[in-house]
Amino acid sequence: MIFDLPKLVFEAALKLMRLQGLTPQQAVARAKQQFPGASGLDTKELERKLEAEAAKDAAKNKTGAAAGTAVPVTAGHYAIRRSDEEYLTLQNGDRTAGTPTVVFAPAGNPAQRWELKVLEAAAGTTTCTLRNLAGGSFLGYEEEPDADVLTGGFPEPVTWALSPGPDARRFTIAVPGADLHLGISLMRAYPPRTGLKESDGQDTAEWELEAL
Structure with a gap:
């Protein structure tokens, strides 16, 4: 079975960023520890994708607050x-x-x-x-x-x-x-x-x- 290591690291980092309030860089570093062989992975592109996701989340939260809907609690x-x-x-x-x-x-x-x-x-x-x-x-x-x-x-x-x-x-x-x-x-x-x-x-x- 072939694993898409960058995708696995990205998904784990995204979860860590959202649940624990980590920065993209912190989340990627923490996620890499979960996967053998990920230590040498170039993570610049993953960090850019996480920054984009963080911006989307912030926009959703701002829109939700303006509309009077419940905003998810984050770390x-x-x-x-x-x-x-x-x-x-x-x-x-x-x-x-x-x-x-x-x-x-x-x-x-x-x-x-x-x-x-x-x-x-x-x-x-x-x-x-x-x-x-x-x-x-x-x-x-x-x-x-x-x-x-x-x-x-x-x-x-x-x-x-x-x-x-x-x-x-x-x-x-x-x-x-x-x-x-x-x-x-x-x-x-x-x-x-x-x-x-x-x-x-x-x-x-x-x-x-x-x-x-």
């Missing part, structure tokens, strides 16, 4: 906000396990920047992890997921499910398989703490992803 760095004055923040950017997550006015620092890694995307829902760029910890919770459990930064990744709401720019950040989503805790604190909330049939698409 990358984001600020996550509820409003212009409420950004999801790892308090003080502290890497200590259990450091609270809060909503705070935009400060433009790494404590308000999150790395989104896509795990799976299907049927309008994207499962992912969210890692803070200041503390390096993951958005999560210490106890079993339940209503009013507080969220914070933890060393082990926790899976979240993102799904768009009626306003395609806003998303529900939910616990997969449970009727729980990320919201504002009832705890009296400043800045306000975030925690898990029951949906109760309400619109839970509270969060907007702001690509950095």
Whole structure:
């Protein structure tokens, strides 16, 4: 059987670029590692094709956003906000396990920047992890997921499910398989703490992803 090695590398690189937010060059380098004999492959043409695909994807996303349709969530760095004055923040950017997550006015620092890694995307829902760029910890919770459990930064990744709401720019950040989503805790604190909330049939698409 004859294999079209450049085609195999291109298809693998395209998947990596879309799911993990890699550049064409990074995606090709990673894809070449998957195929014996690809180390000496001239990849300039593959990188040009990937750049063209990336441009097409960006155009589709822009068109979808303008039309009010759901835009696919892609891997990358984001600020996550509820409003212009409420950004999801790892308090003080502290890497200590259990450091609270809060909503705070935009400060433009790494404590308000999150790395989104896509795990799976299907049927309008994207499962992912969210890692803070200041503390390096993951958005999560210490106890079993339940209503009013507080969220914070933890060393082990926790899976979240993102799904768009009626306003395609806003998303529900939910616990997969449970009727729980990320919201504002009832705890009296400043800045306000975030925690898990029951949906109760309400619109839970509270969060907007702001690509950095």
